[in-house]
Amino acid sequence: MPEQFPAQQQARQPGLESEMRPEPDHAxxxxxxxxxxxxxxxxxxxxxxxxxxxxxxxAREGASIAILHTDREAGDAIDTVELIEAEGGQALTMAGDIGSEDFCRSAVDATLARFGRLDVLVNNAAEQHPQDDLTKIGAAQLERTFRTNVFGYFFLTKAALPHLGDGAAIINTTSVTAYKGSGHLIDYAATRGAIVAFTRSLADSLNQRGIRVNAVAPGPIWTPLIPASFPPDRVAQHGQATPMGRAGQPNEVAPCYVFLACKDSSYMTGQVLHPNGGTPVNG
Known part of the structure; x- marks a missing residue:
């Protein structure tokens, strides 16, 4: 198959959008x-x-936005603030590790101090470390992946819950790998499966409070995680195994989150949307 993207690689996670060619389409x-x-x-x-x-x-739909990122991603965060402000929105950025419960509490506190309320929580940050052989996944990698991809979602949701009222929305990012598996992302896929169960269980728990909990399970999307995870030849072929034959762009996924955040999805909770390029899944 021809290359979809130029072969490229970034040396470490998290990857940087500013170093990707072409840059992902976020508009x-x-x-x-x-x-x-x-x-x-x-x-x-x-x-x-x-x-x-x-x-x-x-932001284009009228929301004020607080974003969390790592220290290394400060430059990308500044660019995102400019994009939010160009839409007429207000923005707040905070750097830290969502695997730390203390940071998650401080992030929610800072959001409330700046904006006075919290209506939508998007648990989205994640990491992945490809390894084809289960026996080579060490305890440190396993804990790190679960700490970011699962513990971080629990910690941030726990900190936000006292401040979410009737009509609020929680949206979790999972992955197509939760449904079809991945032989080279075994620990990552396991975390994504955990998030599906977390979404359904939390939705059931919060029904009486009027808080809806849903998830989005993207397929292969052109994001900084890709060149920061895979060798250049694989990056060049990213997404070509999907029925649509290509990777998706972030702005092809974002409408799912807007839909789940607003009243258009008022009769949906405990559900998962699947922008994945046509891969059939159940659930």
């Missing part, structure tokens, strides 16, 4: 309709990739 494809006017969204991993596209799309 919303439709005019705003005020669907999130006056609301505040907190997005982990909101500096780049899917998180950036979600932040900009929600």
């Amino acid at each position: 919303p494809r439709y005019p705003g309709a005020g669907r999130l006017t006056g609301q505040v969204a907190l997005i982990s991993g909101g500096d780049s990739g899917i998180g950036r596209a979600v932040a900009v799309a929600m």
